[in-house]
Amino acid sequence: MTKRQREDDDGAVDEQKSAKRTKPSSLDRLSSLSDELLLKVLSFLPISQLVACQRLSHKYQKLAGDGQIWKSHYYNRFIRPRASRLPGLKDQGTSTESLHFASRASRWLEEEHLVKSGVRTNWKRQYKLRHNWSKGSCEVNEIPVAEQAAIPPILVQMHDGIIYTADQTDGLRAWAAKGSRQRVAQLAFPSSKVPRPPTALAIDAQSRADHDVTRVIVGFEDGSFSIYVLHRADAIFRHQYTHEPSSNGVISATAVSWPYAVTMTATQMLSLYQFGDGPRNTSDPPRLLHSLKSHTAWPPLSTSLRTTASAIVICVAYALPTYLSGWTVGMQEVKVNLAGDLLDSRIASAIDQHYRPLAFSTRPMMHHLGAFTPGPGASAALELRHIHSKPTSLSYTHPYLLVSHPDNTLTLYLVTSTADTLSISAGSRLWGHTSSISGAHVGGRGKAVSVSRRGDELRVWELEGGFASTAAKRRLASGDLSVQIKPTSQSGMDLISKAIQHRQSGTACGHESAPDDSSELTLTRGWIGFDDEAVVVLKERSQGRQNLMVYDFT
Structure with a gap:
């Protein structure tokens, strides 16, 4: 048995322990430095250690969160790799190491929107945002928009943090994609004896310059269209103008760049209108500048409208049937002056000059579709059938034209538009999805997002610059172009787990569901959009309820 220690010994032991605790293990040489020198030291730390320093004290939390430090890390990770891939730098012998960070530079490959006059950019938040995009890490939130399925489906568009929806039952609505994600405004469409459901929806992309007013154009089944204005400060929609029904058929696509608007009908009639730009002329009938009839523009299609100092340019990208041999893509660019006179109309397609239709006995040459195949054992017949299938969706944001196919793949085309020529480059096949793709959307900097038909697989693509260079071809072959979106919260994943249970229960009863069975718990209607x-x-349950799933990367 151990002998109990005396009380005076206990006191001596406690003094020794306290002395050991108070004795510093090393000298604190950083605290005596000035804030300027500490910022210089912190600028050499990697991101993981910089985040750890912010947890030391209030002083280091402020210093390690300095905007210039995080701005430099943002440039080195997200801007310099993109700049090193520019073709001109390699021709001039410029190395990646020579691309130094300049703290006062505000234009980094279309990143000037991050540096606004009078606004201080939170560079740590921007770094975290881009990091989450690169990893596919996000949180999921759900916005219920309809209790029953709409015919035709609900139309959805997204612009500047606001989601716009249009359907015959609930009219035109606006939802906040951030914060509380509540409904911002709603306006019912005028009732009529003959149903006139909306069939096309577009937002004025130039509304960013005006922080309070956003114009919306809605096309209807009877050939009419209406202009609405969202006043954000008042949280209200106001009706501006309604064009009378037309005998040209259903409006299938619209675009607006105020004071101009363009409509495309199902009978392939393209019309350009000009509205009065003054406050007194906002409700007056527009002036029809020009109308063109097409015979090749088949859905899916995308219509865009942009204005210059001397002309209005309309671009229509569409699916193009190559008779006896399937489908490809085409584009028509129409230029009209401000007086309404037609200046030029150009047409281009992705068909290579060596292309031969399937009516010939020999196999057609596929230069316009890229040389990469999903596997070395793929047969020629299977390749032809998949390559020439009709696109399921099409998205065009100059210079990127992205189409999806029912064989789980996408094709990227680059559009070149100069003063003399209009051309579409050879397409590059993109693999990554494991099920049928229902929709895809491409942005101006080459970022794209695609979604499977069941909505259980979303992928983010980095397509900037195309695949003309050797390094880009290696990225294409290795599959490093995309990352799958992986929600971190379980609130958005319960629909998928329930869908799996539903399918398993159906199989156990002896009636296995087909891949395209409409009894799936969640399906996507083909619409997908994104911002920064x-x-x-847009997802739909088997009971008809429709929800907007918001994947937040902040």
Whole structure:
């Protein structure tokens, strides 16, 4: 048995322990430095250690969160790799190491929107946002928009943090994609004896310059269209103008760049209108500048409208049937002066000059579709059938034209438009999805998002610059172009787990569901959109309820 220690010994032991605790293990040489020198030291730390320093004290939390430090890390990780891939730098012998960070530079490959006059950019938040995009890490939130399925489906568009929806039952609505994600405004469409459901929806992309007013154009089944204005400060929609029904058929696509608007009908009639730009002329009938009839523009199609100082340019990208041999893509660019006179109309397609239709006995040459195949054992017949299938969706944001196919793949085309020529480059096949793709959307900097038909697989693509260079071809072959979106919260994943349970229960009863069975719990209607902070997908349950799934990367 151990002998109990005396009380005076206990006191001596406690003094020794306290002395050991108070004795510093090393000298604190950093605290005596000035804030300027500490910022210089912190600028050499990697991101993981910089985040750890912010947890030391209030002083280091402020210093390690300095905007210039995080701006430098943002440039080194997200800007310099993109700049090193520019073709001109390699021709001039410029190395990646020579691309130094300049703290006062505000234009980094279309990143000037991050540096606004009078606004202080939170560079740590921007770094975290881009990091989450590169990893596919996000949180999921759900916005219920309809209790029953709409015929035709609900139309959805997204612009500047606002989600716009249009359907015959609930009219035109606006939802906040950030914060509380509540409904911002709603306006019912005028009732009529003959149903006139909306069939096309577009937002004025130039509305960013005006922080309070956003114009919306809605096309209807009877050939009419209406202009609405969202006043954000008042949280209200106001009706501006309604064009009378037309005998040209259903409006299938619209675009607006105020004071101009363009409509495309199902009978392939393209019309350009000009509205009065003054405050007194906002409700007056527009002036029809020009109308063109097409015979090749088949859906899916995308219509865009942009204005210059001397002309209005309309671009229509569409699916193009190559008779006896399937489908490809085409584009028509129409230029009209401000007086309404037709200046030029150009047409281009992705068909290579060596292309031969399937009516010939020999196999057609596929230069316009890229040389990469999903596997070395793929047969020629299977390749032809998949390559020439009709696209399921099409998205065009100059210079990127992205189409999806029912064989789980996408094709990327680059559009070149100069003063003399209009051309579409050879397409590059993109693999990554494991099921049928229902929709895809591409942005101006080459970022794209695609979603499977069941909505259980979303992928983010980095397509900037195309695949003309050797390094880009290696990225294409290795599959490093995309990352799958992986929600971190379980609130958005319960629909998928329930869908799996539903399918398993159906199989156990002896009636296995087909891949395209409409009894799936969640399906996507083909619409997907995104901005700098979130991806939005329209999903529909088997009971008919429709929800907007917001994947937040902030």
